[in-house]
Amino acid sequence: MHLFLLGVSHRTAPVDLRERVDFSARGLDTALSALAERSTSSEAVVLSTCNRSELYVACDDVAAARRDLVDFLCSFHRLAADAVTPHLFEMTDAGVARHLFRVAAGLDSLVIGEPQILGQVKDAYQQAAEQQCAGALLNKLFHWSFLVGKRVRSETAVGEGAVSVSFAAVALAKKIFGQLGGLNVLVIGAGEMGKLTALHLKAQGIRQMAITSRTTAHAAALGEEMQATVVPWESRTAALGEADIVITATGSTLPVLARAEVEAVMRARRNRPLFLIDIALPRDVDPAAGELEEVFLYNIDDLHAIVQENLQRRGGELGRAEAIVAEEVEKFAAWLRSRSAIPTVVALRQRFEAIRRSELERLQPKLASLPPDVRARVDEVTHLIVEKLLHTPTEQLKAVPDPETMDIYSDALTRLFSLGLADGDDGMRRPPRTRTAVSPEGERPAVPVTDKKPVTS
């Protein structure tokens, strides 16, 4: 069984193509059920965001799955194959894990370390799991990717620092005031950028928001939209005394707030800190106001500079993040390899169990004279011997480091123990029996022996 990934992303396809292969438009559930009707892959997860559309599948034949998925992609979105094919990328096995881990950690995103993608990966998996499209292989892969996403975010600074102007302003406000819960915000001017920043602040649960603008109609409209009190332009200085955070975004060509004005306000508020966010161009607040004690003045350029710095810092963390991904991919690959041992392990166990059972059956006449508890003990001891004999070879087989050696080992085991098709004569094809077959009056409940240890672990 192989992992296979086929998709388009912002790295391989222009935005108009990405829009046309977006699965979320017609619903992931439709896509998943359409995919499930095709028989080349046994498991599937569809990840579709504005920056990527990716099909994760588990299949036996990679070449067939590729053909089938390209066909599916084209027919589902009604696109010509040659329009899509040049923009497709694909991965197999550990490559799929590497890609998904990087995606979940936000390393493949347009803005490095952005936090939404992990939630989108989780949703994609959740949807597939609900429609029973994800099986053992994709379950493991996706849960692993959630852990990698979390690990990268907690152990590196790749997701730290605001990367948009309004978030940078909110982060600064938090660093100055701690909790924003009890704060008053005053918005001066009705500019779009000011509104956006005010909305972000509002989402932090501030106490009160007031809006003032030279044009009363603008202030009234914005005030209604944002559920904020409207302050007449003339009483803005009084409102300034009440506010902890002031956002200025007027279209005025002259400064709206002079240093002397701010100084007077600060005296009245006995130096309670004041955070002035000047998003207007040209500037609304006299830069000299920022020299006052307990006044923190940031203009749009300062905020842009912070965003740039944060982006650079995130980029600087990439190396450490990639190292974590590489480490996890290595572990996942080891798990994948150990899975390829499963058929051999199962066959080997069945073989041993069959031998044990046929020997017990052969001794049935002699054993029949023994008391039930002794017969149960015989059953238990023989079972334990088989378990002990198989333990080391099973572990060794699962730890084989590469596929070639795995083939050699499996082949050797198949030959040495005549596993496979030729062993129908000693119980391999019989349904699994329970212990009660040997000790019908045994006190223990009838537990199917072959189910005792799940081999998929």
Added chain:
Amino acid sequence: MPAVNIIPLSAYLVAAILYAVHFVRRSAPLGRAATTALAGGALAHTFIIGMQTMQAGHVPFAGTSQAISIFVCLLALAYLYTEMTTEERAMGVFIVPLLVLLQALPVVSPGAERRAEVLDSPWFGVHVSALLFAYASFALACMIGITYVLLFKEIKAKHLGFFYARLPSLQVLDAMNLRAVTIGWVFLTVGVIVGAIWAVEARAGAIADPRLQAMSLNDPKIFVALICWAVYTFELYARGVIGWRGRRAAWLSAIGFAIVLLNFVPIGYFLTKSHNF
């Protein structure tokens, strides 16, 4: 005082290193390890002081070195308390090195084993405990103030870097500073008043000790202690009335603690004639 003081000293040293690495790398497990080391050190320290108390029959305050050791222990406990209540580990890198430096003193110079006869008074215990607790609070306030100034400068200069990413908000630091200074001020006041009462009582008593005669405003230890009290009283007044919060309050706590340290170590060891027990 026996060499057991080296046990908490080593634990504090380990904690200081762990806090520093934690601060730079911001690794949560390292931070937990640092707290564990510090808590271990403080526990061992408390245990040692407890044993000495049992042995001597009174809290072992005989001399500056023992007083410093108890001060270190109190500061460690006070810091651990703030760490638990604020869930903020960033301050450890500033406080724990101070513990190491101060704890080195009693290790190097163990000081008196027995306490002078004149100190056999319940007032004495209250006097010293209150002052040591006040000093521990002032030490915390000072370190919090320093971190406030570091963060304040980064935000003012619009260059958000090292401290911005690691310290709690200015508001939290300011509130912590206020709390520490208030608690310290109350204990300082109590300590000074009790000291005065005790000195008057002791002079009236039977024991003739030259140190008792030296207990007046002319003695550097007593004089400087009163200056401390004036500085912290001013800080609280200025904060409440003039609105000197934030950076100014932070500077005042730093100045106040510098005077405390001066009084505690050089004056306590070399200059005072009234407190040289």
